[in-house]
Amino acid sequence: MGAFIGVFVFPILSAALGIAGTLRITFAFAMVGVLLTLLLPEPARKDMEVVSYEETLVSQEA
DSSP: OHHHHHHHHHHHHHHHHHHHHHHHHHHHHHHHHHHHHHHSOOOTTOOHHHHHHHHHHHHHHO
């Protein structure tokens, strides 16, 4: 979905901010993606029901 949006937004941003400004924004979004990938837990090989149950337990404790 992000690539689809980027294809349409890139020319608009490029016209408004120039290529350097547009690439800075692209870089910022990429870094946010990297940080989210590193910070969010990976539900490695768990069933969706197990992950949902664990999430319910955590939200009830808070």
